[in-house]
Amino acid sequence: MISADLIVTNLAELVTCEPALGEGPLGVITRGAIAAAGGRIVWVGPESRLAAEVGAVPGAQRIDGRGAVGLPGFVDSHTHAIFAGSREEEYALRARGASYQEIAAAGGGILSTVRATRAASRDDLVELALPRLMTVLAHGTTTIEIKSGYGLTTADELKMLEAARRLAELQPVEVHSTFCGAHEVPPEFKGRTDAYVDLVVDEMLPAVAERTLAEYVDVFCEEGVFSITQARRILDAGASYGLRAKFHADEFVTLGGAELAAELHALSADHLLKARVEDVAKMKEAGVTAALLPGTAFFLGLPYAPARKFLETGVRVALASDFNPGSSMGPNRAGRSCTRPVRGEATCRTQPSCASSQARHGVSRPRGPRYHEARPGPRPHGRGLAVGSRRGGRGWPRRRGRARAPPLAERRDARGQGAPARYGQRPLPYLPVAPARPR
Numbered sequence: 001m002i003s004a005d006l007i008v009t010n011l012a013e014l015v016t017c018e019p020a021l022g023e024g025p026l027g028v029i030t031r032g033a034i035a036a037a038g039g040r041i042v043w044v045g046p047e048s049r050l051a052a053e054v055g056a057v058p059g060a061q062r063i064d065g066r067g068a069v070g071l072p073g074f075v076d077s078h079t080h081a082i083f084a085g086s087r088e089e090e091y092a093l094r095a096r097g098a099s100y101q102e103i104a105a106a107g108g109g110i111l112s113t114v115r116a117t118r119a120a121s122r123d124d125l126v127e128l129a130l131p132r133l134m135t136v137l138a139h140g141t142t143t144i145e146i147k148s149g150y151g152l153t154t155a156d157e158l159k160m161l162e163a164a165r166r167l168a169e170l171q172p173v174e175v176h177s178t179f180c181g182a183h184e185v186p187p188e189f190k191g192r193t194d195a196y197v198d199l200v201v202d203e204m205l206p207a208v209a210e211r212t213l214a215e216y217v218d219v220f221c222e223e224g225v226f227s228i229t230q231a232r233r234i235l236d237a238g239a240s241y242g243l244r245a246k247f248h249a250d251e252f253v254t255l256g257g258a259e260l261a262a263e264l265h266a267l268s269a270d271h272l273l274k275a276r277v278e279d280v281a282k283m284k285e286a287g288v289t290a291a292l293l294p295g296t297a298f299f300l301g302l303p304y305a306p307a308r309k310f311l312e313t314g315v316r317v318a319l320a321s322d323f324n325p326g327s328s329m330g331p332n333r334a335g336r337s338c339t340r341p342v343r344g345e346a347t348c349r350t351q352p353s354c355a356s357s358q359a360r361h362g363v364s365r366p367r368g369p370r371y372h373e374a375r376p377g378p379r380p381h382g383r384g385l386a387v388g389s390r391r392g393g394r395g396w397p398r399r400r401g402r403a404r405a406p407p408l409a410e411r412r413d414a415r416g417q418g419a420p421a422r423y424g425q426r427p428l429p430y431l432p433v434a435p436a437r438p439r
């Protein structure tokens with residue numbers, strides 16, 4: 001008899017993402033139940049077997065699933081969720097036809113986020129990001145990757161990564177950090193990109209590694225930003241510090257980022273809107289995950305990555321939100337799964353049969369290939385299925401259902417003179433002063 005201190009019953013379907021545990025590639029258990037002990041899942045199976053196999057300890061919590069579908073938490077493997085300032089006005093400009101260059105000339109674009117982020121303190125950044133992570137959790141994401149890349153000086157990059165570390169302590173979503181100092185060339189290095197790469201390699205990376213502030217290294221490898229040669233140099237340097245490469249590749253121009261990812265045995269190559277299919281096939285051979293970010297293509301009005309063609313190479317495909325203030329202002333990882341990532345290229349079975357749709361609509365079990373959810377996001381983190389799966393011994397999502405904000409106390413203004421601009425420009429009424437649940 002297995003002892004449990006938390007039991008969830010009355011789930012119309014339980015999606016385990018373990019084919020051996022249920023039906024189909026998602027391992028769906030009809031009328032499933034879950035038992036956990038000490039924060040770990042210790043049993044999953046049909047509710048009809050629960051009483052015979054699981055015993056509740058005194059005081060155990062019981063949750064009525066009320067006929068909902070139970071899903072593993074989403075893993076969002078590509079976000080820029082820490083930033084200051086707001087770029088919402090850019091959406092209006094873009095809707096009126098302004099180009100990225102025109103927006104940048106008007107003081108917008110990524111460098112406007114850099115200015116605001118540099119002006120913010122670490123605590124400002126934490127305060128701004130906390131409600132975003134509550135939104136992330138409300139949308140079902142329980143693990144998130146967050147990049148630096150809006151500081152672009154050693155001190156500001158470290159500040160962003162320290163904010164990510166603090167965020168991990170303050171709230172229940174599991175946070176993984178990526179050093180992305182080569183996200184853009186800062187204005188003070190305009191026309192001297194190689195000199196900035198020197199700074200990234202010689203000063204930033206050692207400082208990040210010394211403080212063990214990141215697990216991964218990222219580069220915006222793109223025409224007009226960082227070349228293949230520069231990206232290789234940064235990613236190689238990151239590898240020498242034990243940081244695995246996962247980087248922005250072939251988003252706007254076919255530069256060969258996918259091929260580079262294969263050559264370096266990167267963890268993932270991300271975006272890939274313009275990647276050559278033959279390069280993606282090389283990624284498959286090298287075990288590199290293709291991380292697609294359909295939300296960005298949606299917001300920018302660009303064609304989606306040809307996911308179906310990629311899948312035909314056998315490459316592992318993951319979806320992430322690319323949550324950022326300029327081109328994908330939303331952390332809804334589940335929604336990204338329903339952005340028809342293979343529009344025009346294949347039948348995306350997201351409506352209404354995909355797992356994330358079920359989560360939202362409570363409809364029936366998926367039919368047909370669910371390539372996007374059948375290949376969930378954990379692997380771009382290099383974490384196997386330790387997170388995105390419900391099986392005995394796996395981590396229990398620390399929250400379920402509606403997210404609750406951490407304990408909050410009266411707001412204090414960290415800088416004593418008006419608050420920094422906030423997500424959606426709605427002032428945050430409180431500032432957390434104590435960890436929600438120390439980890």
Ligand SMILES: [Zn+2]
Binds near residue numbers: 324
């Ligand atoms: Zn990105």
